[in-house]
Amino acid sequence: MKNFIKIIAAICLLITIVSMQSCTIVKEYEKNKLNDSEMVLGNRTVEKTELSFQSYREGSSGANAGKVGGGCGCN
Amino acid sequence: MKKLIISIVALFGIFNAKAQENISSEPKKLTFDEANLVSSYYKQDGNNSAVTGGIGTEKLTDISNTIDVTMVKYDKKDRKNKFNFSVGIDHYTSASSDMIDLKANSSASHADNRIYPALNWSRENESKGTTLMAGVSFSTEFDYQSYGANIGFSQKTANKMGEFTAKLQAYLDQVKLITPIELRTNGSTDGEHESYGTSGRNTFALSLSYSQIINQNFQVEFLADGIQQTGYLGLPFHRVYFTDNSVHQEALPDKRFKIPLGVRANYFLGDKVILRAYYRYYTDDWGLKSNTFSLETPVKISPFVSVSPFYRYYSQTAAKYFAPYQEDTAFDDFYTSNYDLSKFDSHFYGAGIRFSPKNGLFGIERLNMLEIRYGHYTKSIGMKSDIVSLNLRFK
Numbered sequence: 001m002k003n004f005i006k007i008i009a010a011i012c013l014l015i016t017i018v019s020m021q022s023c024t025i026v027k028e029y030e031k032n033k034l035n036d037s038e039m040v041l042g043n044r045t046v047e048k049t050e051l052s053f054q055s056y057r058e059g060s061s062g063a064n065a066g067k068v069g070g071g072c073g074c075n
Numbered sequence: 076m077k078k079l080i081i082s083i084v085a086l087f088g089i090f091n092a093k094a095q096e097n098i099s100s101e102p103k104k105l106t107f108d109e110a111n112l113v114s115s116y117y118k119q120d121g122n123n124s125a126v127t128g129g130i131g132t133e134k135l136t137d138i139s140n141t142i143d144v145t146m147v148k149y150d151k152k153d154r155k156n157k158f159n160f161s162v163g164i165d166h167y168t169s170a171s172s173d174m175i176d177l178k179a180n181s182s183a184s185h186a187d188n189r190i191y192p193a194l195n196w197s198r199e200n201e202s203k204g205t206t207l208m209a210g211v212s213f214s215t216e217f218d219y220q221s222y223g224a225n226i227g228f229s230q231k232t233a234n235k236m237g238e239f240t241a242k243l244q245a246y247l248d249q250v251k252l253i254t255p256i257e258l259r260t261n262g263s264t265d266g267e268h269e270s271y272g273t274s275g276r277n278t279f280a281l282s283l284s285y286s287q288i289i290n291q292n293f294q295v296e297f298l299a300d301g302i303q304q305t306g307y308l309g310l311p312f313h314r315v316y317f318t319d320n321s322v323h324q325e326a327l328p329d330k331r332f333k334i335p336l337g338v339r340a341n342y343f344l345g346d347k348v349i350l351r352a353y354y355r356y357y358t359d360d361w362g363l364k365s366n367t368f369s370l371e372t373p374v375k376i377s378p379f380v381s382v383s384p385f386y387r388y389y390s391q392t393a394a395k396y397f398a399p400y401q402e403d404t405a406f407d408d409f410y411t412s413n414y415d416l417s418k419f420d421s422h423f424y425g426a427g428i429r430f431s432p433k434n435g436l437f438g439i440e441r442l443n444m445l446e447i448r449y450g451h452y453t454k455s456i457g458m459k460s461d462i463v464s465l466n467l468r469f470k
Contacts, residue, residue, distance in 0.1 A: 024290045025234055033292055033343040037431070037444075038351070038373040038381065041286050041296040041339050046427065046446045046466035049115035049139045053462065054423075057119075057454075059391050059416045060357035060365040062280070062300040063337030069302055070246025070278025071191075071214050071221045073310055 105148040108157070110469040115139045121414075121458030124171035126255075128314040128322065129400040129412030133458055134170035139163065155199040162192040165216075175312045176256040189216035193223075204231030208242065218251040218271075218312075227282075236288045246278040252311045258324055274307035292344075298337040298355075305330050315410045316401045323403075325411045327396060333359040337367075347375045362395035363416065369423075379432040385450070387423040414456055425450030444468035 026034065033039060042065055043051060051066035056074040061067050067074060121133035143161035150156055166188050173185035195210035208227035214220070227242035252272045279302070286296040306329060313325035337355040344350055355367040369387035376382060394416040396409040403410040427448030436442045446466040453459050 023236060023287065025236065026288055026291050030291050034288060034294060036343070036349070038349050038383070038429075039294070039341050039343060041294060041341060044446075044466075045111050045113060045468070046448050046464050048113050048141060049117060049137075049464055050423075050450060050462060052139070053117055053119075053137070053452075053460065054389075057415055057452075057458070057460075058365070058389060058421070059361075059363045059394060060333070060335060060355075060359070060367075062282075062302055062333060062357070063298040063335035063355050064353070065282075065284075065298070068244060068278060068280040068282070068300060069304055069331075069333065070244070070248060070276070070280070071212065071223050072189075073216075073219045073250065 103149055103151075105146050105158075108145040108147040108470070110142065110144045112467045113139075113141045113464060115462055115464040117460060117462045119452075119458060119460035121454070121456070123412075123414035123417075123456060123458065124174065125310070125313040125325070125411070125413035125415070126171040126174045128316040129414060131174060132170045135167060137165055137167040139165045150198075152200075153202075155201065157197045157199070159195045160193075161195075162190070165189040165191075172312070175253060187217045189214060189219075191215075195225075204233075204235060204238075205229065218253055219248065221246050221248040223247075238286050240282075240284045240286075242282040244278075244280040244282065246276075248276040248278070248306075249273045250276055250307050250311065252307075254311055254324060255314050255322070257322065274311075276304065276306035276308060278302065278304045293340070293342045295341075296339040298335075298339070300333070300335050302333040302335075303330075304333070309411065309413075313411065313413055315398075315403055315412050317403050317405060318401055320401065323410070325413065326409050327411055328361070328409055331359060331361055333357065349373045349375075357391075361416075363391060363393070365389065365391035373429075379430060381429045382426060383429065383448075384426040385424065387421075389421045389423070391419060393418040414458070417456060420455045421452060423450055423452045441469045442467060443470045 051064065055061040055067040055069070056072070061069050061074070115138070117137040117139070119133060119135050122131065123129050124131040124133045141161060141163035143159055145157060145159045148156045166186070168186040170185070191212065191214040193210060193212035195208070197206055197208040199206040206229045208225070210225045212223035223244065223246045225242060225244040227240060229238055229240035231238045250273060252274055280300055282298070282300045284296055284298045286294065288294045308329060308331055309325040309327040311324060315323045315325050317323065335355055335357040337353065340352045342350045349372065351371040351373070353367070353369045357363070357365040357367070367387065367389045369385065371383055371385035373381045373383040394411070396411050397416045398410060398412065400412055403412070425448065427446055429444065429446040430436060431444040434440060436445055444466070448464045450462050452462070
């Protein structure tokens, strides 16, 4: 399972790097899909408590705009 | 006469355009932008409680309520100032915390409340594509107090397709030193009015991110943090049993450096489906490494309703100071039996449903979104939990 996840992560990174080579300029009036509230790059407001319990119950945190380890008796 | 009429019409047009400009300029007064209420119920159970040395119940429930309000004001230089005030209250009960005194049927530590207000400000200069941010936070519960502050800056690229953000956060915390009752030397009994010593824990984090619009349907973000923690990094009521069955207080180093690296990618597939993917790699100097992968796929059933199934996989190696019940010895300088620092995999899956009709919900025009979400979490070491969350948004 771990190797599978690493392969998936590597594929996602490769797709992202290749896609970035073909960035196009998107005009404001073309951003209707990008501006959809479910397309926002970031955690959804409803996930707030989920991020909290994950930082308490797991050893790692950060890189998700959530807790970085301080502010609570968590990891 | 014709020239006179044309001149009058032209003058009228000019004055009207100026009036339109004044009417459409952004309001200068502080105005309400948005408010969110998030309520959650969380319930867990397992058999590896750190309070009882890596064995025993981990039963815990948590009811969490958070409200945040955002106000907006444009200043004289036409910069958008946003003020966000939030306050959260958690009430939790913990069967394991109740075991700080192994002999008591129930003690003051079986339940607690945590209150955490925060105030954040940002100022965006839309013409230059820059944003300044700052904020303060506070958190208090019976055995833990925290003062936090953050500052940040973001800059969009010239074509406004990319944005770079840097943020510095600091948390200055105090941990109340509540020792397991059999290890106390001063005869204290864990009563409600007991006075305990405290020890400091400081966290400093630098967070960097870069987001990029690839095309009309696709955008990505790269995130990297560097986090340094110093001070009392364990919890004083965690027990560790050595191989000779002697009981000790958890002992962890007073420094920890963490590096998480993450990438997000959101893609609008067709007109109805969104793919939200996230991957994080984490490493720290306690020997813990982890991989996190999550995928959420909102499906728009109608313009106002969407369903979002999600799945998250997490895998971590053990911290080098971890050992199960009765496997540590007196030769170890540092030791813990906290299974949150052990080797395990976890799965978190569930779904949410979101309603956002144009004219508001339940006849309230300002209630513009309701989202309910359920998730089930399981660890390979036997811990399980469930969480249900509700978000109401007012605009």
